[in-house]
Amino acid sequence: xxxxxxxxxxxxxxxxxxxxxARLLSWDQQVMxxxxxxxxxxxxxxxxxxxxxxxxxxxAIGKLLxxxxxxxxxxxxxxxxxxxxxxxxxxxxxxxxVPSSLRAEMARASSEATPVWVKAxxxxxxxxxxPVLQRNVELKLQYVDLVADGADERYDVLLDDYEPxxxxxxxxxxxAELKPPLVGLIAELRDRxxxxxxxxxxxxxxGQRVLGHEVVDxxxxxxxxxxxxxxxxxxxxxxxxxxxxxxTHYHADNLHSLFSTMHEYGHGLYSHQQPEHLERxxxxxxxxxxxxxxxxxxxxxLVGRSLPFxxxxxxxxxxxxxxxxxDVPLDAFLPAINRSKPGLIxxxxxxxxxGMHVMLxxxxxxxxxxxxxxxxxxxxxxxxxxxxxxxxxxxxxxxxVLQDVHWSGGMIGYxxxxxLGTVMSVQIWQAVQRDVPDxxxxxxxxxxxxxREWLGSHIHELGRKYTPQQVLERATGSTLQAQPYLDYLRxxxxxx
Amino acid sequence: xxxxxxxxxxxxxxxxxxxxxARLLSWDQQVMxxxxxxxxxxxxxxxxxxxxxxxxxxxAIGKLLxxxxxxxxxxxxxxxxxxxxxxxxxxxxxxxxVPSSLRAEMARASSEATPVWVKAxxxxxxxxxxPVLQRNVELKLQYVDLVADGADERYDVLLDDYEPxxxxxxxxxxxAELKPPLVGLIAELRDRxxxxxxxxxxxxxxGQRVLGHEVVDxxxxxxxxxxxxxxxxxxxxxxxxxxxxxxTHYHADNLHSLFSTMHEYGHGLYSHQQPEHLERxxxxxxxxxxxxxxxxxxxxxLVGRSLPFxxxxxxxxxxxxxxxxxDVPLDAFLPAINRSKPGLIxxxxxxxxxGMHVMLxxxxxxxxxxxxxxxxxxxxxxxxxxxxxxxxxxxxxxxxVLQDVHWSGGMIGYxxxxxLGTVMSVQIWQAVQRDVPDxxxxxxxxxxxxxREWLGSHIHELGRKYTPQQVLERATGSTLQAQPYLDYLRxxxxxx
Numbered sequence: 001x002x003x004x005x006x007x008x009x010x011x012x013x014x015x016x017x018x019x020x021x022a023r024l025l026s027w028d029q030q031v032m033x034x035x036x037x038x039x040x041x042x043x044x045x046x047x048x049x050x051x052x053x054x055x056x057x058x059x060a061i062g063k064l065l066x067x068x069x070x071x072x073x074x075x076x077x078x079x080x081x082x083x084x085x086x087x088x089x090x091x092x093x094x095x096x097x098v099p100s101s102l103r104a105e106m107a108r109a110s111s112e113a114t115p116v117w118v119k120a121x122x123x124x125x126x127x128x129x130x131p132v133l134q135r136n137v138e139l140k141l142q143y144v145d146l147v148a149d150g151a152d153e154r155y156d157v158l159l160d161d162y163e164p165x166x167x168x169x170x171x172x173x174x175x176a177e178l179k180p181p182l183v184g185l186i187a188e189l190r191d192r193x194x195x196x197x198x199x200x201x202x203x204x205x206x207g208q209r210v211l212g213h214e215v216v217d218x219x220x221x222x223x224x225x226x227x228x229x230x231x232x233x234x235x236x237x238x239x240x241x242x243x244x245x246x247x248t249h250y251h252a253d254n255l256h257s258l259f260s261t262m263h264e265y266g267h268g269l270y271s272h273q274q275p276e277h278l279e280r281x282x283x284x285x286x287x288x289x290x291x292x293x294x295x296x297x298x299x300x301x302l303v304g305r306s307l308p309f310x311x312x313x314x315x316x317x318x319x320x321x322x323x324x325x326x327d328v329p330l331d332a333f334l335p336a337i338n339r340s341k342p343g344l345i346x347x348x349x350x351x352x353x354x355g356m357h358v359m360l361x362x363x364x365x366x367x368x369x370x371x372x373x374x375x376x377x378x379x380x381x382x383x384x385x386x387x388x389x390x391x392x393x394x395x396x397x398x399x400x401v402l403q404d405v406h407w408s409g410g411m412i413g414y415x416x417x418x419x420l421g422t423v424m425s426v427q428i429w430q431a432v433q434r435d436v437p438d439x440x441x442x443x444x445x446x447x448x449x450x451x452r453e454w455l456g457s458h459i460h461e462l463g464r465k466y467t468p469q470q471v472l473e474r475a476t477g478s479t480l481q482a483q484p485y486l487d488y489l490r491x492x493x494x495x496x
Numbered sequence: 497x498x499x500x501x502x503x504x505x506x507x508x509x510x511x512x513x514x515x516x517x518a519r520l521l522s523w524d525q526q527v528m529x530x531x532x533x534x535x536x537x538x539x540x541x542x543x544x545x546x547x548x549x550x551x552x553x554x555x556a557i558g559k560l561l562x563x564x565x566x567x568x569x570x571x572x573x574x575x576x577x578x579x580x581x582x583x584x585x586x587x588x589x590x591x592x593x594v595p596s597s598l599r600a601e602m603a604r605a606s607s608e609a610t611p612v613w614v615k616a617x618x619x620x621x622x623x624x625x626x627p628v629l630q631r632n633v634e635l636k637l638q639y640v641d642l643v644a645d646g647a648d649e650r651y652d653v654l655l656d657d658y659e660p661x662x663x664x665x666x667x668x669x670x671x672a673e674l675k676p677p678l679v680g681l682i683a684e685l686r687d688r689x690x691x692x693x694x695x696x697x698x699x700x701x702x703g704q705r706v707l708g709h710e711v712v713d714x715x716x717x718x719x720x721x722x723x724x725x726x727x728x729x730x731x732x733x734x735x736x737x738x739x740x741x742x743x744t745h746y747h748a749d750n751l752h753s754l755f756s757t758m759h760e761y762g763h764g765l766y767s768h769q770q771p772e773h774l775e776r777x778x779x780x781x782x783x784x785x786x787x788x789x790x791x792x793x794x795x796x797x798l799v800g801r802s803l804p805f806x807x808x809x810x811x812x813x814x815x816x817x818x819x820x821x822x823d824v825p826l827d828a829f830l831p832a833i834n835r836s837k838p839g840l841i842x843x844x845x846x847x848x849x850x851g852m853h854v855m856l857x858x859x860x861x862x863x864x865x866x867x868x869x870x871x872x873x874x875x876x877x878x879x880x881x882x883x884x885x886x887x888x889x890x891x892x893x894x895x896x897v898l899q900d901v902h903w904s905g906g907m908i909g910y911x912x913x914x915x916l917g918t919v920m921s922v923q924i925w926q927a928v929q930r931d932v933p934d935x936x937x938x939x940x941x942x943x944x945x946x947x948r949e950w951l952g953s954h955i956h957e958l959g960r961k962y963t964p965q966q967v968l969e970r971a972t973g974s975t976l977q978a979q980p981y982l983d984y985l986r987x988x989x990x991x992x
Contacts, residue, residue: 013539013543014543014546017539017540018544018547020540021517021540021543024521024524024540025517025520028520032528034719034720034721034723034738034739034740034741035721036720036738036739037721037736037739039736039738040516040736040737040738040739041735041739043513043776044513044514044516044517046513047509047510047513047514047517048513048517050510051547051551055547222532224531224532225532225533226530239536240533240535241536242530242533242535243529243530243532243533243536244530245530280539
C-alpha cells in the first residue's frame with residue numbers, strides 16, 4: 001500500500017512539474033517571447049499540455065487510487081496523504097470524463113476565437129464574434145453534459161473548475177445579499193464630488209518602476225526568488241516557491257501600475273508561501289481562484305488603499321513625484337484613490353462598483369448555460385443590466401459585452417471568483433485583526449512580517465489540502481459572508 | 497505505409513516540440529530565472545527530459561521504422577521523407593541502447609559535479625574535483641561500452657553525439673596537419689609587438705549594448721523574431737525559426753561583448769533560417785555542433801575581424817566611444833583586434849592560438865577513453881602540453897585543467913567541434929566568395945543579404961537531412977581540409 005502511495009506520488013510529481021513548465025511557457029509568452037514566436041509557442045504548449053493530461057489520466061492512476069482506498073479510509077482525513085488521495089481522486093474522476101478529442105477541440109476553438117475577439121472588440125463588431133462565441137459555448141455545454149452527472153445544477157460544473165466544490169446556489173445567495181445594498185451605495189456615491197485630477201497626470205515610467213519595486217520590497221519578499229517585469233496585461237505566475245514572477249503595466253498618465261503591483265504581490269506571496277513539504281504534489285498548489293484573489297485584493301485594497309499604509313508611504317510618493325503630489329495633502333490623496341464612480345470597464349472599477357460588474361457576468365453565464373437567453377441578444381442584455389446596476393449607458397460593445405477576454409477563451413464560470421475573493425478578503429482581514437491587534441499600527445510603520453506570517457500559516461500553507469470553503473472557515477472561523485464586506489464599504493465610504 | 501509515415505511524423509513532432517521547450521527552460525535559467533529557482537528548474541527539466549526521452553524510445557517508434565523500411569528504400573535518398581526515416585532510425589538505435597537508469601545516473605552525476613567544479617576552480621583545488629570527474633568518466637565509459645558496437649574506435653561514440661558520423665581518425669588526421677604549422681606560426685607571432693592597449697579601457701555598458709544591437713541589425717534579422725539579453729556566459733538558443741534568442745556579457749574593460757555578439761549572431765541566423773517545411777521534424781534542426789560553430793566563427797572572424805567590415809563600421813565605433821578611439825586610426829585598430837598572443841584560457845584565445853587549446857583537449861580525451869592516462873595526472877599532462885604547444889607556463893589549475901565546464905557536465909567529445917567549425921568556416925567563406933565575387937565589397941558597404949541568403953540556401957536550409965560531412969561537401973564542393981584555414985591565417989598574419 002505504501003508502495004502504491006509512492007507510485008502515485010511519483011506520477012503526480014511528474015505532472016505537477018510539467019504544469020509548472022506550462023506556467024513558465026505562458027509567462028514567457030506574455031513577457032519575453034519575440035512577437036513572431038506565437039505559432040511555435042502554441043505548438044509547444046499543445047504538446048506539453050497533451051503529455052501532462054495523458055500522464056494524469058493514465059488508467060494506472062485510477063488503479064492506484066482504487067488500491068489506495070482502504071489506506072485513505074484508515075488515515076486521519078486531515079493528514080497530507082489522505083488529502084492527496086482525496087484530491088487526486090476528485091481531479092482524476094473529473095478529468096477522465098472528458099475525452100481528449102473534446103479537450104483538443106475546446107483548446108482549438110478557444111485559440112481560434114481569441115484573435116477574432118481582439119478584432120471584434122477593436123472594431124466594435126459583436127456580429128463577427130458571435131459565431132466563434134457560439135462554438136465555444138456549444139463545446140462548453142458538451143463538456144457540462146459529460147461532467148454534470150450528480151451536480152445540483154449544470155453551472156456547478158463550470159464554477160467547480162475555478163472554485164472547487166463551490167455551489168452556484170451558495171454563490172447566488174451571497175451575491176443576492178450584496179446586490180441591493182451595493183446598488184444603493186453606488187447610487188448614493190455617484191454624485192459625491194471627489195477631486196482626483198492629480199492622479200491623472202504624467203508619471204515617468206522610471207518613477208513608477210522604482211515605487212513598484214519599493215512597495216514589493218516593503219511588503220516583503222526574497223529578492224533571489226522574485227522578479228517583476230512589464231507586460232501588457234498584468235498577472236502573477238509561480239513556477240515554485242522560489243521562482244515567483246509578477247508583472248505590471250506602466251501607464252504614462254496614471255498610477256494603476258502601483259496598485260496592480262500590490263495586487264500581484266498578493267498572488268505572488270501566496271505562491272511563495274505554499275507548503276514546502278508538498279511542493280511537488282497537487283496538494284501543494286493554491287486552493288482556488290477565489291482564495292487566490294482574496295490574497296491579491298487584501299494587499300491591494302485592505303493594505304494598499306488604507307490610511308495607515310499611506311501615512312507611512314505617502315512621503316515616498318511625494319518625493320518620487322514632487323511636481324504631481326508636492327501640494328496634495330494626504331487627506332486629499334486618500335479619497336482620490338478610493339473614489340467610487342460607476343464606469344463601463346470592469347478592470348478599472350473601484351471597490352464599490354466592482355461587484356456589480358461581476359454579478360452581471362455571473363447572471364448572464366447562468367442564463368447561457370441554462371439556455372434561457374440567446375447569444376445574439378447578449379449586447380442588449382448586457383447594456384440593460386449596466387443601466388440597472390450601475391446607472392451607466394453603454395455606448396458600444398467595445399466598452400460593453402466585448403471588453404473581457406474570458407468568453408473568447410472558453411472561460412465560463414471564472415468571473416464570480418473575482419467577487420468571492422473580494423468578499424473573502426475582508427473576512428480574512430478581520431480575522432488577522434483579531435490575532436494581530438495592532439495590525440493597523442504595524443501597517444502604519446511599514447511592518448508586514450506578522451501579516452505575511454499569519455497569511456502563510458492560516459491560508460498559504462494549507463495548499464490545496466482543503467476546499468476553499470474549508471480554508472476560509474479554518475482561517476476565519478466563518479463561512480462565506482456578505483455582511484463584513486458591506487460593513488467595510490459602509491464604514492470606508494461614510495468616512496470619505 | 498503513408499499512414500505509418502504520418503504516425504511517425506506525429507510522434508516526432510511531439511518530441512521535437514518538447515525539445516524546444518527544454519531549450520527555453522535552459523535559456524530562462526541562464527537569463528531570467530530568479531537565482532533561488534534552481535532546484536525547481538532541475539526538477540522541471542528532469543521531468544521534461546524524461547518524458548521526451550520515453551516518447552522517443554517508445555517501441556512503437558521502432559515498429560514504425562521497421563514498417564517504413566521498404567518505403568525508405570523506394571524513395572529518393574535525398575527526399576525529405578527518406579532523410580527523416582534514415583535519421584530517425586540512427587537516433588533511435590543509438591538512444592535505445594542506453595537504459596534510462598544509466599541516463600538518469602549520468603544526468604545526476606553531471607548536475608552534482610558542476611557545483612563541485614565551480615568551487616574547485618575558484619579554489620584551485622583539482623583534488624576535490626577528481627572524485628566527481630572520475631564518476632562522470634566512469635559513467636561515460638559505461639555509455640561507450642553500450643553504444644560502441646560497430647564503431648571503429650571507442651571515442652567515435654562520443655564524437656558522434658556532437659558531430660554525427662564524424663570519425664575520430666579523420667579529425668585526428670586534419671588536426672595532425674594543422675598542428676605543426678600552427679605551433680610554428682604561434683612561435684613566430686609570439687614576439688611580434690602589437691599595441692592593443694586602447695582595447696583595454698573603460699567602455700560603458702550602454703555604449704556596448706547599442707553597438708551590439710546595431711551590429712545584429714546590420715548583419716540582418718527580423719526584430720519580431722529575435723531578442724538579445726545579457727547573461728554570464730554567452731550562448732544562443734533557438735525555440736524555432738521565429739524565436740531566436742542570443743545572449744552576451746558586457747565587460748566593463750574590453751569589447752569582447754561585441755565580437756561575442758557577432759559569434760552568437762551566426763548561431764542565431766542558423767536557427768532563424770532552418771527549413772520551414774521541416775520545422776517540427778528532427779530533419780529540420782541544425783546539423784551538428786561543428787557546422788553550427790562554422791556559422792558563428794564565420795560571422796565573428798571572417799566578417800567581424802576583417803578589414804572591409806571595419807572600413808564600414810569603425811566610424812560608428814569611434815562615434816560611440818570617441819575618447820577611446822578618436823585618435824586611433826583604423827590601421828592600428830585592425831591589428832589590435834587580430835593580435836595573436838599565447839594565453840592560458842581557451843575562450844580568450846585568438847584565431848591562431850585557439851586551435852592548440854582544442855587539440856590539447858581532444859588528445860587528452862582520447863587518452864582518457866582509451867585508458868592511456870590516469871585522471872589524477874591530468875594537471876601535469878595539461879601543463880606539459882600547454883608548454884609544448886603554446887609555450888605557456890600554467891601557474892595553477894584554475895587557469896589550467898579546471899577552466900572549462902565541459903568535463904564536469906560529462907561533455908566529453910565536444911571540444912573538437914569548436915576547431916572543426918573554425919576550419920570549416922574558412923572553407924565555407926571561400927565557397928561564398930566563388931559564388932558572390934564582390935562579397936568583400938558588399939561587406940565593406942555593410943550589405944549582408946547575399947551572404948545570409950547563400951548560407952541559408954547552401955547550409956541552413958539543409959537542416960539535419962545530411963551528415964555534417966555531406967553538408968560541407970554540398971556547400972563547398974570539398975571534404976574537410978586543413979589547408980584553407982592555414983592559408984587564411986598565413987595571409988592574414990603576413991599582412992599584420
